[in-house]
Amino acid sequence: MKTMKTLTKILSLVAIGSALVFLTGCASIISGRHQELTFTSTPDNALVTLDGKPLGKTPLTVQVERKGKPQIVTLEKDGYKPLTFQLTSTVNGWFFGNLIFGGLFGMSTDSSTGALHAYSQNMFNLTLNPLGSSTLPATTEVKTFVITNYKSIIEELNTKPDQYLKALFDLMKVQPDKQDALTKQIKQLADENKDIVVFADKVAALMPQ
8 A cells, every 4th residue: 555655645646746847948940040031021032131131022921039138120121211110029838837827937037048039929911111212301201110119229339339230330321430429429429419319310410412
């Protein structure tokens, strides 16, 4: 009788252990560290880049690595204005299953694989505007980009220019040999103007005429 109870206890522990092993990786197993995204555009055959890395031309379906920080997507096609936007992620719903069933171990498993994050949408249908078309003024596009990405732009100004400042310079059509000087000007404007809207206005005013 005692042997039977011991065996039952061992089997129970094995079953619980197996369940925990499965559950602690549930977001990683079910979601994976990549997410399939689809990009289409009007017109098509536009080059899609993610943080400066070419992904292909539209229509395009591609596996994108899940990341906690925002990434910059750019669509470019000859004769059309470049379109730039921010690809952001949210917490994967399966992460909470890990937290409940797998505890800190399950949470760290998803964090290390990237499965903790999920992009809020899978399909992007975008329209490119011809060069010279009467859509939003270029200064308005610059203001919108600065306001939307203010925190990341300030971080790069205080560390090292990277993807956000590069995207900003692309919008402003600043030549590479003038970008260092402009970075210093924008840094000074950021120090002098803590109001985000005022700062965005002053940055837009720096656009080459």
